[in-house]
Amino acid sequence: MKRIEIKENNLNMVYEITDENEIKLLHFSNLPFDENDINSCEGTASFRPVEVLLSGLNRPGERHGTKYTYTAPGYRLKYKDMKDYRNETGRKLEILMEDKPTGLEVCSNIQFYDGISVIRSWTELKNNGEEDLGVEYVSSFALLGIDKEGLLSTDEKLEVLIARNAWQKELIWNRFSMDQLGMSISQPDKVRRSSQTISVGNTGNWSTKNYLPMGCLKNKETDSILFWQIEQNGSWYWEISDQDGHMYLQLSGPTEHQSHWWKNLKPGDTFASVPVSVGSACGDVEEAAGELTKYRRAIRRKNEDNEKLPVIFNDYMNCLWGDPTTEKELPLIDKAKEAGCEYFCVDCGWYSAGFWWDGVGEWLPSKERFPGGLKEVMDYIRSKGMVPGVWLELEVMGIKCPKADKVPDDWYFMRHGKKVYDRSRYQLDFRNPEVIAHATEVIDRLVNEYGVGYIKMDYNIEPGIGTELNADSAGDGLLGHNRAYLKWLDGIFVKYPDLVIENCSSGGLRMDYAMLSRYSIQSTSDQEDYIRYATIAANSPMALTPEQAAIWSYP
Structure with missing residues (x-):
């Protein structure tokens, strides 16, 4: 012995x-x-x-x-x-x-x-x-x-x-x-x-x-x-x-x-x-x-924003609630600048003329909402000395997205020979190189064409146990997807080291350090009541570093 x-x-x-x-x-x-x-x-x-x-x-x-x-x-x-x-x-x-x-x-x-x-x-x-x-x-x-x-x-x-x-x-x-x-x-x-x-x-x-x-x-x-x-x-x-x-x-x-x-x-x-x-x-x-x-x-990944701790304005909670337009955004941008904000994020709905939930996936700006184009709003944010941002939910594709039925089934999670649905969305499979190319193209366009420097990366579905396609088991497919997504994210930060991406999953439903070792900041909750939010804010340092905890502030 x-x-x-x-x-x-x-x-x-x-x-x-x-x-x-x-x-x-x-x-x-x-x-x-x-x-x-x-x-x-x-x-x-x-x-x-x-x-x-x-x-x-x-x-x-x-x-x-x-x-x-x-x-x-x-x-x-x-x-x-x-x-x-x-x-x-x-x-x-x-x-x-x-x-x-x-x-x-x-x-x-x-x-x-x-x-x-x-x-x-x-x-x-x-x-x-x-x-x-x-x-x-x-x-x-x-x-x-x-x-x-x-x-x-x-x-x-x-x-x-x-x-x-x-x-x-x-x-x-x-x-x-x-x-x-x-x-x-x-x-x-x-x-x-x-x-x-x-x-x-x-x-x-x-x-x-x-x-x-x-x-x-x-x-x-x-x-x-x-x-x-x-x-x-x-x-x-x-x-x-x-x-x-x-x-x-x-x-x-x-x-x-x-x-x-x-x-x-x-x-x-x-x-x-x-x-x-x-x-x-x-x-x-x-x-x-x-x-x-x-x-x-x-x-965690070394990034400057964890040292500077900038103030971020997001137009969703107790504000526009997913109904952005140029007319509504411009005065908000002015007020955000006056309040000392350094980032301004246009949240969900910017890509759809009407109901925005089940049409996500192409991530092209709505001309009805932004007659002068989304770039006009992004440029206005820049002109005020703030970094512009947008909301994405890049791991899903809505069932009414024009692209949804034009791509093969192997883009999606599959079980029992059928595409996996949840809340009118399909789950994209990041093990597929074509899905990776699609996701990268979206980021490239937002950063290079619209000047986006901040992304609120949301995720609002639960596709269950995983995918059986090209996997030993449904759970094996899910683990493969999880790891492929992290690898893709690592590549995005290499390509765009100054890009700030917030981890959001209906608030804090993916508050883990596989994600947070990459992401700069974590949405801690979608809680709308500032009194109920107090406990969430107080308990957050046990789950993540204080500088990564995004706490909503209410007017």
Whole structure:
């Protein structure tokens, strides 16, 4: 047996390599490791750093329900190698494991950030075998023993903080005891392994329509807090439960059971799970928010507007409500300038003479609304010393868009041989190069022809589990789209580094750090009542950096 102790940025990690050549993660905390805290009749057997579930393999270990414990081949992975080095960010660990019967190689990646008590973690899979491997689940981070510090029972000392999120009522944090979440102790301490889980996740493209992809575990006895976020702009999942006398936390992207995700890994293929971040600190949510803020600033795209914090005027909320015209905009522009605004954004409706909802997609200005052209309004904004902006919803195409029926079905999400509808829109599939060309052409035209320097990028549909077209599963298609969209967005910012794009999804329904590591600013809500908005504004620093939080101000 061999122990490896990692001490970095006030974080303590302890790995063990057993006599059976298995690697275990015994400890991750700001607190020091104490051997006596391990309270399991199985010793360290269940302290696996990664869980991986492949189709067609038996799971002989003791488990109950749908918990992602004793996964196969996760339970039989053998240690292969560990790389420990520094890069431009900080210390980096790469832990290689293998399952010789299937030929699966697993690499657990742990990236530290200098001066920040947070790691980024993800898992890479490679099929070195001769047969296809069907992946049903892979953890991005797995930690058993999240309850082990302190003398009190988990019922007495632990609280879970969960953030519910919804349209016009974003960022609602609640504290729960283990009993309130169904995880009260009902078995002897050393053998706890109930069928109950604390399960929080999202299925679909609105990544934060029910919950934020994050959470906290507070140990009241030791006055320490464990906190995490999942950096995914689609489906994701985390669970807390008990196993072999301890409680565990596991974080992942999409799964087969929860998200209709299944990946066929052919010989030679690789797959990387979605990145997650995990931290630990003494104190409560204030300390967690502080460390997460430093980490979020470290991982996001560098942009000038996060330093200058300009004032933005948007003509939608409690103003034009999607009915812009030249006649209405010009006096608003004058008043916005007088009020000290530096950006002026023309919101939805600028491309349609009448009802604008189901005709989106071509993004050509309405001559009825702007007789002198949209450029006339954009130029007037510039003449007042402000940066002009417009609203887009670029990932969708309305069913009444003139272009909608002129493009092939593979532009869209497809299930059961049919295009996916939601709220009179189709979901565009950014895995398709023609869709990428269409989206890029729209941005090019707005920036180069109309002088747009600001885009409010909205997203107001939920296309569900994903697309079956050119995918191993609907969830696989969705994940592919999610990643293709982020890659496209990265390219847009390379092409137009001064362009400011706001992340909006019916307010804050995609408030995740897959998006916010790219976007400059986040719409926190569509809440129209400034009194109800107060709580949303106050809670926003827990979800994103304060300078990225766009808070509506009312006249």
